[in-house]
Amino acid sequence: MEEKACLECGVTIYGRSDKKFCSDNCRNMYNYRQNRTEINLVRQINQTLKRNRNILKDLNPKGKGKVHRYDLLQRGFNFNYFTNEYRTRKGTLYRFVYDQGYLQLDEEYFYLVERQEYVD
Numbered sequence: 001m002e003e004k005a006c007l008e009c010g011v012t013i014y015g016r017s018d019k020k021f022c023s024d025n026c027r028n029m030y031n032y033r034q035n036r037t038e039i040n041l042v043r044q045i046n047q048t049l050k051r052n053r054n055i056l057k058d059l060n061p062k063g064k065g066k067v068h069r070y071d072l073l074q075r076g077f078n079f080n081y082f083t084n085e086y087r088t089r090k091g092t093l094y095r096f097v098y099d100q101g102y103l104q105l106d107e108e109y110f111y112l113v114e115r116q117e118y119v120d
Ligand SMILES: [Zn+2]
Pocket: 006, 007, 008, 009, 010, 011, 021, 022, 023, 026
């Protein structure tokens, strides 16, 4: 007979080889924790995106304009999180956080734009 450890509590399980938990209780607990971890991860990413969008919007009251990298970083902008990219025919790459976009001009400056309609 095969012996395995319960994924939740580590107790040895005997019997069917596809069994992963010693009890329904342990299975429920394990699944609950897995879900909670996923929900927290999604929540964190959503919060980061929301903050990024607010920062871009605050810095761009006219719908377009130039900002220094420092202004973004100082407000806590996270360059790793954006919702989509848009490359123009000329090859210019814009990154968007929802409707708020930015284009890196050089090492210091960014150009901010606002988009009205949705782009794939
Ligand atoms: Zn268990």
